[in-house]
Amino acid sequence: MKIKKDQEKIYTATPQGSLGLLALGHIGLIKWREAIENSKSTKKNPKNAK
């Protein structure tokens, strides 16, 4: 599932998430889960940090 370009710019997410992120709906969920994945891979390999 692709996030539209304009939405990509607006929303930022942390692995901790927030109600605001949940309220964004599917886009918020995608961003939040990406942040979690990103954080996991960063922990495993700090070079992967985005």
Add this chain to the structure above:
Amino acid sequence: MQSKQKVIVLGWDAADWKVIFPLIEQGKMPNMKIFLEKGVHGKIKTLDPPLSPMLWTSIATGVRADKHGISGFIEPTPDGERLRPVTSTSRRVKAIWNILNQEGYKSNVVAWWPTNPVEPINGVMVSNLFQIASKSIEEPWISPPESVHPKEMEETLEKFRVHPHEITLSMALPFIPNLNTDKELRKEQRTLSILKTLANAATVHAISTYLHEETTWDFMAIYHDAIDHFSHIAMRYHPPKRPEIEQKEFDDYHLVVEAAYRFHDLMLGRILELMDEQTTLLIVSDHGFHSDHQRPLYIPREPSGPAVEHSPNGIFAMAGPGIKKGGVEVSGASILDITPTLLHYLNLPIGEDMEGKVLHACFEETKNTQLIPSWESVDGDSGMHDKNRQENPWDAIEALQQLVEMGYIDAPDDDKLLEVEKSKRENLYYLSRNMINGGRIVEALKILEKIFKESKIIRYGQRLAFTYLALRHYQKARDLLEELKELHLKQKKEKLQKSDDPFGSNDMEEPMYLQYLEGLILLAINRPRLALPILESVQKKNPANFHVAFNIAQIHNQRKNYASAEQQFICALAIDEGNGKAHHGLGVSFLRRNLIDQAIEEFLLAISNDFYLPNAHYHLGESLMKKEQYDDAAYAFEVAIRLSPGLTKAHKWLHEIYTKWAPNETLALKTLNFLKHNIQGEITICTSIDGVNIEEMFKWFKLLEIPSEYDSKSIDDAKKLASDTSWLKTKRNEMIYIPCHCLSLLPVDLNYKLIVLEEDSAQVIEALKKIHKRDFKEKEFPLELLNKSKNDQDKIDTWIASQATLPVLILHSESVKTDAEEQSEILKNFINFD
């Protein structure tokens, strides 16, 4: 081709303005504020009983439970062995998305109750079971069968499910700030329920936004149960703190409800962001939720007991093209009105079999309502389940039972059958309440008589007694009350109230205690002095009950204690500020004390809350006469007559206005003609069962100087009613006696007032023994005479029930003896001869 108007219906179960408005004022629901300013909003009346599956189906269909088929939370599985959440196959009529399907609309329906198994509509349907995680996050989360249509969409949507274990501390802190420091709190059942509810809401919302953005649609229906769930978990901790709530619990959970509404506001913000200017959004709740002094002190231990926390007024708000703008308030809405209003908005006809109305006040332009007999007979692909999948699960149980009896299948064990049987009765009980709420009292009575006879459950009996009262079957109500008292005592002795079986629970539904019932029966049979202390004692136990305060106020008005009546009506209005009848009663208490301005204000409030109150219009007219505002008074009387053509007094006032105060020959003549030809007059009649000492009563009437007639000639005239009714019209200002067996001979072109003369049954039987010259041995039970009395009483009850409007006064000889002054006052007020 003109594109279709896009509509989103957003269901927020249990949302209530009493929580929303304060949060808006504090700046905590900014999106709701913006949305309200763009359109119309108002309170929406729920139905009884306020149970969600039944109500959300009424919202989506415009009909009540006896027509749509969803009457409770559960139904039996096809094997009859277990119970399951109610399913979509039990719905017998088209939901709005089925109607739209036939009309070429494409719909997305998300989590609406009950939509499992999903229907094959043109669009996407995600059932109300899809978002529920039943296992831990480590185990595979398998979607329930048939919970997504089309099936190929299932995998995509599964990605948007949020498991309760995924909810982070950051997300939970706005609900329970102490989670940060108190780790024990994280294990609390209430905390876990809050996380689960939040996860479900997030899932429903994520699926909705995905479908909104990534599919083509004309109509979306999205249902959130979260406000209801959060409120059941934590409304008791919502500020202001009540004395019985422990400080620690209050500190831990007092923000849950506020956070829930703020989260919904955030989700609403996102929906508004995604909507274009051409889309209409309607937000609706099925009922409200008591958040103030009306919060119940305890939850009855019975099925659906938590519904006592629900309040009768939910919310609705609508904005979009063609909808009035600027935050206009619309009154008089019912949840049955949503489907008719949306169909009208989309230029589609309303089914004449729908029970709701179009809320025309929402629209900028008025257009005529198009009608068709029924959408059920309109052919086309509605996207409903195949006819042979639709079933009444309770009928399926009957069929199953037949197969068991014939030996084709093994019987489920007794306990399971008993459980299914109890649930069936409970569902019938809900259905009967829904019918009573819709005015189908006689049909409800049959159901209640059946389930009470089978179960002897006091709750069912109480409702049955209230139904007898509503139908003015006073004797039956009194007999049942005695039976219920005995049952109550017996159950108390057997300590059944300690049983774990909630179906047999002895808890009373508020305000349905036996004592309340007794008070109302006494009130109905004109024993206000006896009724008052009983109702006052009920009120002490249940100060937040509207009906008790209202009944007490009515007694005070009846007894001319207008200051006390005022106090109680104000008390009732503090509980239900929008109750038209209470405003009317308060107005009468002012009018009778000559406080005319206050009276007018209350009558106007009564009318604005409930236009269909003929007496409120009438009393408004009477008040305006005192202010010498004759044109306005005439208008009020005209409206009263429109609503109740037999309101003789209003016709008289109008005649006086048009002849004396605002002369208008044409209208005066018209009124006079109407009085002459249409209203043949009002006759006050007395009746009784055989054996009552009528002579004594009529002597008393003479003493009171009430014109009355009781002799052999009048009895003969009554017996001749079948062939000659002309003499009746000469008795307009006179009380006449009609034996109970002649009541059915009375002509229909007259209005009546009825006085039922009563005496203690022992005295009646003694009199009957003399009349029928029957000697009974000592201790011999006079069954034959009792049966005769019962038959006579039935004749009276049946005739009363057959009259559209009939003021009835019960005069008991004992009351006349012990309280002649009060009874004479009541009698004179009742007959009110010219």
